[in-house]
Amino acid sequence: MPDVTGLGRARPVSKPKPESPRSPAPPQDRSAERRLRRGRVEVDARIDLHGMTQDAARTALGHFLHGARSRGFRCVLVITGKGKALSRLRSEGESATGVLKRLLPDWLAEAELRHLVTGFAPAHRRHGGDGAFYVTIRAL
Template sequence: MAGPPDPRPRPRRRRPLDAEETALWEHVTRSIRPIRPVKRTTLTAEAGGVVEAAAEPAADKPVRLTKAVPVAAKTAPKPPAPPPLAPLEPKLRRRLSRGAEVDARLDLHGMTQAAAHGRLIAFLRGAQGEGHGLVLVITGKGEAMSMLAGEGGRGVLRRLVPQWLGAPELRAIVLGFETAGRGHGGEGALYVRVRRLRGDRP
């Protein structure tokens, strides 16, 4: 005697795909890009089943480019500031007021600004080379006989010479300067202290 029928449904057999259906399926699966790599299944007509393909490699992550930090350029050290001008010593000032003579003197009367500037520099360099410590530079008081036509009127050299003596280019030669005493021209002349070269006698 036969037993009761099996209530479980029988599994359906999968119909194998023909070539056109297989091509359409592969075309659809190629156009889909999964968020995470998953196993791709490929249906083949010959096998009539499902073939598992290897998981697709994950897309390369974009490389973050970092900005190169610029290295601060080394700045050249600033040259040292020239030493300040020094006034005449009181003892030297007293000696000059009593009639002591200077080591050398330069008279700039009647010269143009350009000629006077060049002559002053040459004179001071020569005085330093000779080992002189104190020289006299005569500029004049700006009287009519010392007026420079077309270059600013009276007293031009009297105003310009102190500026030249205080310029950085002469700081290696000039220690200091002051208005001369009456016996050496007063306001129309300047005492100039000359910096001695190394190796000179004090």
């Protein structure tokens, strides 16, 4: 029987997909991606989080990224360090990464920092290699 009231059936509202807990990938521009991989990117500023506690490093990162964006920086270097691998883990062949290195992607995905960052990528050897990341800042 046709719907004479004009109201029709209610359609279920689709829920938005939850965002990934990780920050977006490096720039989609192939030339920019190639420059990143080769370490030929101009780093506007850098922060070294070595020796900081998780809370201190997270706070410092937030202040640093807010300041970098307000200054108009586009690419910054965040040095987390490689972390200390326990000798037991090394002997078993397992890889152990530093706490700050492991937490950086989660911090960049948090609501407070997500709007500042367009992506991040591991740094080239000349900029710290496994212990550092390039973070690209969203333009104002």
